[in-house]
Amino acid sequence: MTFPNSSSSTAVPYRSTARITPGGAWLGETPAAWMTPVTSPNAVAVSTSACTDSREDTSTIAVLTSTRPVQLVTVGDVPLDGCKTGGKASERGGAVAVGLTNWSGNLAYRADSLHYPTSVVEVQELVARLPRVKALGTRHSFNTIADSPGGALISLSELAPEVTIDAEAMTVSVTGGTRYGVLAAELQSRGYALHNTGSLPHISVAGATATGTHGSGDRNGILSTAVSAVELVKADGSLVSVDRSNPDLKALAVGLGAFGVITRLVLDIQPTYLVRQDVYRNAPWDTVLEAFDAVMASAYSVSLIGDFGSPEIHELWQKARVESVRDADEQPEPVPESLYGGTWYDDAEAPPDHTLNVRAGIAGPWSERLPHFRLDAPPSAGGDELQTEYFVERRHAVNALGTLRSLGDRISPHLHATEIRTAAADDLWLSPAYERDSLCIGFTWRKHPTEVMALLPDIEAALAAYDPRPHWGKLFTIGDEDLGRRFPRLPEFLELTTTYDPTGKFSKAGDPPTAG
Numbered sequence: 001m002t003f004p005n006s007s008s009s010t011a012v013p014y015r016s017t018a019r020i021t022p023g024g025a026w027l028g029e030t031p032a033a034w035m036t037p038v039t040s041p042n043a044v045a046v047s048t049s050a051c052t053d054s055r056e057d058t059s060t061i062a063v064l065t066s067t068r069p070v071q072l073v074t075v076g077d078v079p080l081d082g083c084k085t086g087g088k089a090s091e092r093g094g095a096v097a098v099g100l101t102n103w104s105g106n107l108a109y110r111a112d113s114l115h116y117p118t119s120v121v122e123v124q125e126l127v128a129r130l131p132r133v134k135a136l137g138t139r140h141s142f143n144t145i146a147d148s149p150g151g152a153l154i155s156l157s158e159l160a161p162e163v164t165i166d167a168e169a170m171t172v173s174v175t176g177g178t179r180y181g182v183l184a185a186e187l188q189s190r191g192y193a194l195h196n197t198g199s200l201p202h203i204s205v206a207g208a209t210a211t212g213t214h215g216s217g218d219r220n221g222i223l224s225t226a227v228s229a230v231e232l233v234k235a236d237g238s239l240v241s242v243d244r245s246n247p248d249l250k251a252l253a254v255g256l257g258a259f260g261v262i263t264r265l266v267l268d269i270q271p272t273y274l275v276r277q278d279v280y281r282n283a284p285w286d287t288v289l290e291a292f293d294a295v296m297a298s299a300y301s302v303s304l305i306g307d308f309g310s311p312e313i314h315e316l317w318q319k320a321r322v323e324s325v326r327d328a329d330e331q332p333e334p335v336p337e338s339l340y341g342g343t344w345y346d347d348a349e350a351p352p353d354h355t356l357n358v359r360a361g362i363a364g365p366w367s368e369r370l371p372h373f374r375l376d377a378p379p380s381a382g383g384d385e386l387q388t389e390y391f392v393e394r395r396h397a398v399n400a401l402g403t404l405r406s407l408g409d410r411i412s413p414h415l416h417a418t419e420i421r422t423a424a425a426d427d428l429w430l431s432p433a434y435e436r437d438s439l440c441i442g443f444t445w446r447k448h449p450t451e452v453m454a455l456l457p458d459i460e461a462a463l464a465a466y467d468p469r470p471h472w473g474k475l476f477t478i479g480d481e482d483l484g485r486r487f488p489r490l491p492e493f494l495e496l497t498t499t500y501d502p503t504g505k506f507s508k509a510g511d512p513p514t515a516g
């Protein structure tokens with residue numbers, strides 16, 4: 001098995017925007033400049049997944065990127081009647097994956113084919129038949145972790161979510177390809193909640209948990225800590241269930257896609273709760289670092305959004321659980337105007353098309369406050385970005401942040417923003433928070449792949465004293481030796497993959513793992 005670090009990066013030179021309408025398929029360099037229908041045989045097939053996963057996230061627009069000029073074509077009698085209403089992927093020629101990129105567009109998958117099974121039995125048949133295969137989530141990872149060079153990819157986006165709640169066990173069972181936002185809305189509508197979410201609701205449950213995706217909160221474990229069971233298709237095509245009574249679950253819950261295709265997950269749930277978000281702007285780094293533990297403990301989930309090259313943290317976000325309905329009133333309870341040198345900010349006047357969930361102290365369901373971004377809008381920098389994240393042990397937090405501030409003048413020119421969060425220690429083998437209460441230091445980079453990839457080794461060297469563990473779905477250059485030291489259960493993890501996948505069908509990458 002090789003790991004998805006990021007020793008090189010491939011720019012994707014061509015990008016086109018496609019509009020798919022009942023009248024046909026159209027290409028243009030920008031959404032405003034539609035061109036005539038495309039009929040070239042040198043073509044890219046568009047699937048439902050490509051449409052709904054696009055940065056625009058509308059039903060009729062897809063962004064396609066490729067290492068060659070993109071051409072769009074219908075396959076056979078593919079019904080181009082809009083992304084969300086097309087027939088089954090197989091009918092649409094959905095096994096063609098030429099030119100498919102990850103969400104950000106910083107890498108083109110090198111798999112030869114992409115399959116959209118519509119049943120678990122189909123998943124089993126595909127996995128049993130294909131010599132090399134990997135499950136693909138919503139393509140939000142920034143490195144090659146979801147790729148299967150020369151092999152096949154399997155997306156579960158055609159399997160219905162099938163959300164089943166067990167109110168006695170306080171668990172929910174859901175298909176692996178379901179997006180967190182879809183699951184969260186369903187849970188909320190039925191009076192239940194998850195303990196936490198990542199910043200974006202667009203990602204799939206299986207894909208997010210596979211890389212150790214997390215939110216924030218001193219006492220909140222990463223999302224995979226809620227996994228109480230998985231159902232997966234092993235390399236031989238057999239379907240197995242692994243729950244907490246089986247020690248393997250500690251490896252499978254952050255499994256990097258290396259054990260098989262997870263068709264269903266069972267997650268812990270709790271009664272629904274309300275969250276209010278308060279934002280403080282321009283708190284000085286020095287003031288915040290002096291009171292760092294208190295700052296990060298000041299709410300259920302805390303994020304610091306800023307820049308290491310600035311003397312101030314742009315925004316301190318507090319997401320506090322609100323227990324009483326009265327507090328959820330449209331008139332929020334007053335909070336201090338100033339905190340840690342920052343000033344309370346009312347975003348009520350933000351433009352209506354902004355992509356963030358409501359803040360301004362107005363409480364709302366956990367499902368609309370814990371994710372930073374709304375499901376109906378493109379998250380973050382809209383894909384014009386790269387991301388990196390390191391977990392360091394919490395007791396090193398202030399020193400590690402100080403180290404990064406000393407590199408501020410090198411980091412800032414390439415940074416959209418850093419996000420600092422916390423995660424509680426857990427016992428999942430490849431969790432970046434394995435047996436360590438952790439500080440999560442996230443970088444949302446400008447799309448400067450060459451400069452970012454050149455900078456990462458220096459950042460990693462500067463943080464080396466704190467044994468940083470990388471986020472598995474983001475860009476990093478830490479080598480296998482250091483990974484082995486920093487993830488002490490890695491040898492057992494690798495050993496266990498061979499019992500689920502003796503021939504390395506899911507994990508034999510063939511090439512060194514890269515950013516693109």
Ligand SMILES: Cc1cc2nc3c(=O)[nH]c(=O)nc-3n(C[C@H](O)[C@H](O)[C@H](O)COP(=O)(O)OP(=O)(O)OC[C@H]3O[C@@H](n4cnc5c(N)ncnc54)[C@H](O)[C@@H]3O)c2cc1C
Pocket residue numbers: 103134135136137138139140141142145146147156176177198199200203204205206207208209210211212213214215256257258260261262263379380381387471473474
């Ligand atoms: C804008 C943005 C914001 C982000 N915010 C956060 C954040 O707040 N916190 C955080 O921790 N991360 C964050 N991430 C990273 C993101 O959560 C991870 O990269 C996540 O893994 C993406 O999920 P996905 O569904 O796109 O999976 P993919 O990227 O498609 O795949 C990731 C891995 O999951 C495996 N996989 C997918 N489906 C299955 C399956 N059915 N069975 C088995 N394995 C499977 C793949 O093989 C691969 O190894 C962010 C990313 C973006 C683009």
